Amino acid sequence: MPTSATAKPKLLALAWPIFVEQGLRVLIGTVDTIMVSHLGDDAVAGVGVAAQVFTLFLIIFAFIGIGSSVVITHHLGAKDRVGADRTSITAIAANTWIGVLASVLVWSLAGPMLGLMGLSAAPMAFAKPFLVLMGGTLFLEAMNGAISATLRAHTHTKDAMWVTAGQNVLNVIGNCLLLFGLCGFPKLGVVGVAISGVVSRVVASIALWIVLEWRTHLRLRVKDFFTIQREKLGHILHIGLPAAGEHTSWWLAFMVITRFIAELGGSALATQQYTMNIVRWVILMNVSIGLGTEIVTGHLIGAGQFDEAYRGLLRSVRLGFKCAIIGALLIAVAAPWLLGMFTSDPLIIATGVLLLRMGLMIEPGRVFNVIVINSLRATGDARFPVFVGLTVMWGVWVPLSWLLGLKLGWGMPGIWCAMACDEWIRGLLMYWRWRTWRWLPYAERSRASAQEKALAEAQNAGVSEG
16 A cells, blocks of 8 residues: 655645645634624733733644654655654654643633733733633644644645634634524623634544544554653654744744733734734745645655755745735735724724735745745754744844834834844845755754664564564
8 A cells, every 4th residue: 555655745735735724723713803803802802812822832732743744754755654653643642741731721820821911901801711711622732733743744734624624614603603692592702702612623623533543544542642652752852842942932922022012002902913813814825835845845855855855945935925925915905904804993904004014024034934944844954943033033023122112112013113123034044044055964864864763663563573
């Protein structure tokens, strides 16, 4: 039977289902925001800040998914299916336990966490119950993330897309029933939105388990959750921990900046929530290209095809630039109408239009970060993005946001100017790293390691059969 390791994955065939899947995930948040906006801007601000705390933990979970996806593609590129499966089992089990710990932490400390974000009493009334309910099921997100990473590494990107589509449908139906009290259901407001999200997440988790076994014939037993292989976990963490550091650093910096925005008032918080819900769609196009390129690069590194990996990344960057410019331009033109979907406040709309049009100078710079960084990780060069990220985010983005946004009184436009500086500085450094081939020694080590593991797995299998 042929496996996914025998066929060279194609970028567009991988990227478009990732785009749809990730788009549907974004749509969940967008739909929630539109529906919650009927309760007022305080509700939007509160739920938006709660979602940031929730997302911080999703980023932490992602380091297992990122690391396992890269290691699995290396095994598959080297035609080592046994090693790939053992990596998948380790990733799913480890991430589940991390998720359980996070669920307990958020459920018990939701109030203090939100207090650190500087929420006033009105948004807090909406944020706390939302975070308590959503945080209690974080372990499902952790589990789902690891399963989805395994499916993507095996190039089964369409399956995760269909599961997310079903989750969206359930989420919208649940919102209609529990937020607005349709069909005789109780009108629960923000709590209803959270309950709807929990139910749809449970169903999605069940579906992903079914798809995992169907597509990869991988079946986890209960004991696998208590016998995590340290060697495999170490390989995952070698790639995943630096990725987690870079992602976590970005989100923590963003949360600090959200704290700055909170000082500008509730309208500024609502504006940030609305604009980020819109601009996220432009980011999403390049995130999809980046994830698809990471899968292709990982397979090529495992197979020792370094020149093709180099050229493939450059093609992806050119494609990403086209998508970023076209997407940002369309949003800039349609900005008043798009913001009008969320609010009728003229001040929020005017500020939001300006921010969305500033996206024309931000999004092209972001291309390097969401595409090149993924491929650097796929080669094994995972620490450079962390070093650059920590230096620029906390040395440029955060202090410049405070200086321009608060000290000089530029407000939200000043904070977005600081964001543009951060994206372009980091992005150009990533591009320089790739063009100078400084990732090659890491790629050669990753290739050699995958070959050694494949040989060891084959020898172990031979001994077992003997």
